[in-house]
Amino acid sequence: QLVESGGGLVQAGGSLTLSCTASGSIFNVNVGWYRQAPGKQRELVATITTGGRTTYADFVKGRFTISRDIPKRLVYLQMNSLKPEDTAVYYCNAETAVGAYWGQGTQVTVSS
Secondary structure (H helix, E strand, O other): OEEEEOOEEEEOOOOEEEEEEEOHHHHOOOEEEEEEOOOOOOEEEEEEOOOOOEEEOHHHOOOEEEEEEOOOOEEEEEEOOOOHHHOEEEEEEEEEOOEEEEOOOEEEEEEO
């Protein structure tokens, strides 16, 4: 099970940090953050492997940072220099050998 937290309302240029906590063995896999804005498809934001290797979508490079704390079973998404177009529901995802797990999502709203 995955649970996201940390969303909220922030002004453009501000920052937020999202957290994703996982239970059981589903944490010992690669984890990704996705987002879905109203009327749009869900899109990949960033990923982190069990070894700490990271990838980012071009539209967040230089602004967002994904990290993980393995002992605490947490994955973070630090979001800086937020823009109104970053407004979306952000989801945590874990791909395991038995399937994909998703959290319930956390709303991020960036006001202009």
